[in-house]
Amino acid sequence: MEDYAAEGKSIARVEGKVIFIERVVPGDLVDIRLGKNKKDWAEAYPIRFHALSPERVEPFCNHFGTCGGCQWQMLPYEKQLFYKQKQVGEALQRIGKINFPPLLPIRGAKETQYYRNKLEYTFCTKQYIPADQFDKENASAGAVGAAGFHARGFFDKVVQIDQCYLQAEPTNLIRKSLADFAALHDLAFYDFKQHTGFLRNVQVRICETGEIMVNVIVGYDDAAMIKPLLEALLERVPTISTLLYTVNTKFNDSIYDLQPVIFSGRGYITEKLEDYYFKIGPKSFFQTNTRQAEQLYSITREFAELSGSEIVYDLYCGTGSIGIFLSKRAKKIIGVELIPEAIQDARENALLNQIGNAEFYAGDVIRICDDAFFATHGRPDVIITDPPRAGMPEKLVKKILEIEAPVVVYVSCNPATQARDLSLLDEKYVITKLQPVDMFPHTHHIENVAQLKLRK
Numbered sequence: 001m002e003d004y005a006a007e008g009k010s011i012a013r014v015e016g017k018v019i020f021i022e023r024v025v026p027g028d029l030v031d032i033r034l035g036k037n038k039k040d041w042a043e044a045y046p047i048r049f050h051a052l053s054p055e056r057v058e059p060f061c062n063h064f065g066t067c068g069g070c071q072w073q074m075l076p077y078e079k080q081l082f083y084k085q086k087q088v089g090e091a092l093q094r095i096g097k098i099n100f101p102p103l104l105p106i107r108g109a110k111e112t113q114y115y116r117n118k119l120e121y122t123f124c125t126k127q128y129i130p131a132d133q134f135d136k137e138n139a140s141a142g143a144v145g146a147a148g149f150h151a152r153g154f155f156d157k158v159v160q161i162d163q164c165y166l167q168a169e170p171t172n173l174i175r176k177s178l179a180d181f182a183a184l185h186d187l188a189f190y191d192f193k194q195h196t197g198f199l200r201n202v203q204v205r206i207c208e209t210g211e212i213m214v215n216v217i218v219g220y221d222d223a224a225m226i227k228p229l230l231e232a233l234l235e236r237v238p239t240i241s242t243l244l245y246t247v248n249t250k251f252n253d254s255i256y257d258l259q260p261v262i263f264s265g266r267g268y269i270t271e272k273l274e275d276y277y278f279k280i281g282p283k284s285f286f287q288t289n290t291r292q293a294e295q296l297y298s299i300t301r302e303f304a305e306l307s308g309s310e311i312v313y314d315l316y317c318g319t320g321s322i323g324i325f326l327s328k329r330a331k332k333i334i335g336v337e338l339i340p341e342a343i344q345d346a347r348e349n350a351l352l353n354q355i356g357n358a359e360f361y362a363g364d365v366i367r368i369c370d371d372a373f374f375a376t377h378g379r380p381d382v383i384i385t386d387p388p389r390a391g392m393p394e395k396l397v398k399k400i401l402e403i404e405a406p407v408v409v410y411v412s413c414n415p416a417t418q419a420r421d422l423s424l425l426d427e428k429y430v431i432t433k434l435q436p437v438d439m440f441p442h443t444h445h446i447e448n449v450a451q452l453k454l455r456k
Helices: 079-096 138-143 170-186 223-236 290-304 321-329 342-353 373-378 394-403 416-424
Strands: 010-014 017-021 031-039 041-051 119-122 146-150 159-160 199-206 212-218 242-247 263-265 269-273 274-278 310-317 331-339 358-362 384-386 408-414 431-437 447-454
Touching: 017 031, 031 223, 079 146, 079 416, 079 431, 119 159, 146 170, 170 199, 170 223, 199 242, 212 223, 223 242, 223 263, 269 290, 274 342, 290 384, 290 408, 290 431, 290 447, 310 321, 321 331, 321 342, 321 358, 321 384, 331 342, 342 358, 384 394, 394 416, 408 416, 416 447
Parallel strands: 017 041, 212 242, 310 331, 310 384, 331 358, 384 408
Antiparallel strands: 010 017, 031 041, 119 146, 119 199, 146 159, 199 212, 242 263, 269 274, 408 447, 431 447
8 A cells, every 4th residue: 555545545556546545554465356347447345464564553443344433543643644635745746737825734533532522322123243354153133133333335234332442531431321221122113114112222422511411312202211211311420411312213314304302301401512502403504523612613713814894694504613713703694404404503603702793694505695694694705615515506606706805815625626626717716725633633624714815
């Protein structure tokens, strides 16, 4: 292996052909088996290791390699940061094909374990067993229930987790308590193929304030089963601040269109970033790494170069976190978001923080930002955009070019789609600063913040 590519795959070249290989490190010497095989490139996975790279370190989690939650535990954290920074630069160069300034040094995380404020565990009738551990004697073990994470590439099998290092306790205690009670009282785990079973998922949120929210997702509504399950959980984990349950009879795990029911507590928890507080409900979107979110938002605020007189438009504002974070240094914050529930959360968060110069609107940015809207709220001096992994629709890029705000700050969780969008914005904007930020240690994911200024 000679290098890393996007999505955490290593690169090898054989007779001029590029091969992308999973689960290996640059410097490994391996035999591989090809999967997808094209004329100029192929995908592969290792079947035998002859020599291990000197870059490797011992993973700290027993489930590494089986669970797909962390892909890079075998790399020292400094090397993870090196390859992530390189990934951003290569995406801008290869996809953007535009001039850009040198990247600022990547902002790494001080805590590389227990950094997630939200996790979701799955309860499943089928336990995933790796091929090298499978034999005839345990052939029937696949039917044993498992509580943990979906195995990579399997929708119907789950890796049984003993201890997860992504989130602080009592996360493991919560998962085990539910699984133990279900086993003791014959409450069936969910079967993804048969669409049967009672216990499906549990979502755990743990805030910097110490508040804990748990949402237990069940396959059908049965008070005689739900009530004792949740009472037992509260008895074993009394530090839970608010406990909810959600009945999901659908074939998929999403709960955005379902209504969680409050079993105990207020039904929400409060998170803190700097001196700002944010109300988080069971369906609220919030940055998953609170401590690194402070870094990300601080960089965004710095790149906005606010003096107190600017009108800031926060696109994809979600629950208003970035806009509120910038509000003290701006004249006015205008947040726009497609999801009405998120806008309601944003307005409540503004009230919670006594922010009087922030307004939030639900709808499509392309339709909302017309001349009448500008006449009412003023044209933006700064635009903040923080789109999902797919990046911005081309129509929105054209709208930003049409608006011609002097400064644009583009926060991205996908350097590839960001590079594509920056290439389009190059028509009127020049990139002036680039700052990668690592939100998810031991994974290949990377955030990048770009500052753009209108060409003169």
